[in-house]
Amino acid sequence: MKWSIAVTFLGSVFFVQAAAQAELKVGAAAVDVSPVELPVLINGGMTSRSADKVTSPIYARALVLDDGRQRVAIVVVDSCMMPRDFLDEVKQLASQRTGIRPDRMLMSVTHTHSAPSVAGALGTDADPSYVPYLRGKLVEAIAAAAANLEPAQVGWASADAAAYTALRRWIRRPDRIAEDPFGNPTVRANMHAGKNWDDVTGESGPEDPELSLIAFQSLDGRPIALLANFSMHYFSGVQPVNPDYFGLFCGMIEKALGGGDRQDRPFVAIMSHGPSGDIWRRDYTKPASAPENNYTLETYSRGLADIALAAYRGIQYDRYATLAMAEARIPLKYRVPDKQRLEWAQRIVEAMGDRPPKTTAEVYAREQIFLQERQSTKVVVQALRIGQIGIATTPTETYALTGLKIKLQSPLSGTMVIELANGGDGYIPPPEQHVLGGYNTWPARSAGLEVAAEPKITETALELLEQVSGKPRR
Incomplete structure (x- = not known):
């Protein structure tokens, strides 16, 4: 404990001294990662499916940040999930090419359910031809962003986007308990049960309505990149291969803020996935005819983009922001079958x-069978500080409540939580939610971690935020 306190104190002193000397540089790039071999397996469903065409391109969108002391990379990929071992390989290859340390790379997915399968989950295996193709493209994205480094400034904004997110997990009436796949009457809460109000008593938790933004621009005010974060699972109903609303939002932001006289370094918009394991767009507290329950993919993306652009206009920038990043790998057990x-x-x-x-x-x-063979795993949790802005990651499909816990206790003035980062380790309901059962708790690679996984990951994220900020949590 004395050693930890000393490190924190020295880190905070260095942070103050370095702030006046730092020169932040930022580079951004977007690399098309659409499959070139078709058909391709598509992840995100209960059973296996494939696509034989690309209906809209998918991308790996990358940022590289440098404050003169250290360099970090952030990548968000149009994918449902990516496993840790795959990402560890990508990070090693990207490190060899760029010199960025592997533990200074944050790599996550949008969680679109209409992209090629990179991780085996439920009934779908990883696509054997797409995985090595994507590996090379992710290295390319980081290298391209590093090549675009230029002096920059950074700012933060957040806005209320409550009309675009809602709880999808509802508690069932005691006389309406359903069976799990193992034939047991354990489903006291499940997704979309709120469609029939006669079956339910209410929502199982809160939603997080915050749309948060980290903006980067050149010293003369030219937009370089915008990293957004929002808690909404995915829109659904799109024909694969397709980036879902994440890609459409980015395209709208890029059209509004891009252009200028540096087409060799085009503006890059990025939408990262906030904690939304129990979140979707349909608000079951309101009738199906309500306007917010009748968005199209286009109107949904446009509404969210308009909120982001309005918040963007009020951002104030810091050109002397310093960087700090920390990573932990936590051993966790799987809930193996009896x-x-x-x-x-x-x-x-x-x-x-x-x-x-x-x-x-x-x-x-x-x-x-998979869980019995694996028994245990390690998961990656990270924290990144950009000036007074924080980013925490989880490698899981995290409930909105967990994201709120991290945000509200973060020692930094603005914090976004990016889930499904540095791995795809499935749902982690808070322990009290496990007793309610439902899809999010059924043991599988997509929901198999120990019951205590959520508090362990949450606590680690907060400890890392304390470490990178040099300040105690709130």
């Missing part, structure tokens, strides 16, 4: 043979 469930799973998987699962029961039977 003997009875394992025997049930083995019977089903043996009957399947070599074919992929076709039913929910087959999907979760196969998942029990």
